[in-house]
Amino acid sequence: MSTSNIGIAIAAPGGYAQDQAALEMGIGRLEAQGFRVHNYYDPAEKFQRFAGSDAGRLAQLNAAAADPQAQIVIALRGQYGISRILPQIDFRAMADSGKLFVGYSDFTAFHMGLMKETGRVSFAGPMMCDDFIREEPVEYTLKQFWDCLRGPQHQVRGTAAGNPLVEVRGKLWGGNLSMLVHLLGTPYFAPIEGGIVFVEDINEHPYRIERMVLQLLYAGALDGQQALLLGDISNYRLTPADNGYDFDAMLAYLRERLPIPVLSGLPFGHIKERATLPYGGMGHLVSDTEGFDLRISDYPTLAHG
Numbered sequence: 001m002s003t004s005n006i007g008i009a010i011a012a013p014g015g016y017a018q019d020q021a022a023l024e025m026g027i028g029r030l031e032a033q034g035f036r037v038h039n040y041y042d043p044a045e046k047f048q049r050f051a052g053s054d055a056g057r058l059a060q061l062n063a064a065a066a067d068p069q070a071q072i073v074i075a076l077r078g079q080y081g082i083s084r085i086l087p088q089i090d091f092r093a094m095a096d097s098g099k100l101f102v103g104y105s106d107f108t109a110f111h112m113g114l115m116k117e118t119g120r121v122s123f124a125g126p127m128m129c130d131d132f133i134r135e136e137p138v139e140y141t142l143k144q145f146w147d148c149l150r151g152p153q154h155q156v157r158g159t160a161a162g163n164p165l166v167e168v169r170g171k172l173w174g175g176n177l178s179m180l181v182h183l184l185g186t187p188y189f190a191p192i193e194g195g196i197v198f199v200e201d202i203n204e205h206p207y208r209i210e211r212m213v214l215q216l217l218y219a220g221a222l223d224g225q226q227a228l229l230l231g232d233i234s235n236y237r238l239t240p241a242d243n244g245y246d247f248d249a250m251l252a253y254l255r256e257r258l259p260i261p262v263l264s265g266l267p268f269g270h271i272k273e274r275a276t277l278p279y280g281g282m283g284h285l286v287s288d289t290e291g292f293d294l295r296i297s298d299y300p301t302l303a304h305g
Helices: 020-032 054-066 082-088 091-096 105-118 139-150 177-183 206-218 247-257
Strands: 007-011 036-039 072-075 100-103 122-124 154-159 167-176 196-202 227-234 262-264 277-279 282-288 291-297
Touching (some): 007 054, 020 036, 054 072, 054 082, 082 105, 100 105, 105 122, 139 154, 167 177, 167 227, 177 196, 206 227, 227 247, 247 262
Parallel strands (some): 100 122, 196 227, 227 262
Antiparallel strands (some): 167 282
C-alpha cells in the first residue's frame, strides 16, 4: 500500500506537546514520506497540563474519528486526560468510523473502553510525542508499527532469561498497569476471557508494581488468563530500606503467587524501542530459555479495516 493512500489524524485527548517545533518537524517528516497528516491539536488551546479543555480534547477525538481521509488516529501523547472524558466518548461511533486508533500509557483507558463497549481492536503503539518527533527515528519502533498495521499478522520477540516454558493462545489485553488498576470497579474495565495480559509502567517502584498486580488478582481480573507479560518497568529508585527487595525479588514473588505464568522481557512501555500490540488481537505465545515469541493475528489492518 502506497503511503500516499494513508491518512493520519492526530488528536490530543491527554497532554500537550512540550516542543511544538519538534512536533511540526515530525509532521513534516511524515508528509515528506507521502502520508497525509491532519492535525487536530491546536497548541493555542492548551489548558493547564492538558492539550485543551475537556470539551476541546473530546472534540479533537471526535473530529479525528470523523475525518473521511484518515485511516489512522494517533494520540499526540499520553500523560493524563482520558479519564476526564471517558463518559463522553461515543465508543460506538469510534468503532463504526473504521479508524485504527493508536496510543499507549494514558491511552490504555481508550483501548479498554473501546473493547468493552464495542469489541473493536485498537493498537497499543507509538504516539506523536515522542516517537515521531525524535531527531533520530527509532527503527525498531516504527518498523513494528507499520508492519503491524499492514498485517495480516504480527510478531514480537521478547528477550529475557528465566521465563517459564509455555505455549498458550489468547486475546491480548492490558497496557499501563496504573491505568488498568485505575479502571477497576468502573464500567470501562473488562478483562478479555482467557486472554494474554501485558503490562508496563514508569516511575513505579517494584513493590508498587507487585501491589497493583495483586489488586488485579484479588479483584478476579486474572482469573482464567493464560499468561502475564511484563514490559518495561523503569525510572524508579531503590533505597537502603528495600533491603534486597528489587525487580527480581518482585518477579520471583509474582511467579510464586500468581496462578498463571509470568514472563518478563516484553519490549513495550516508556522506552525508545517499543513493540506495537493489537489490543484484542489473537496471540500465540511460545517461550524458550532465552525469551519468547508472540505471534498476533485476527485484527484490523490498513488493507482490511
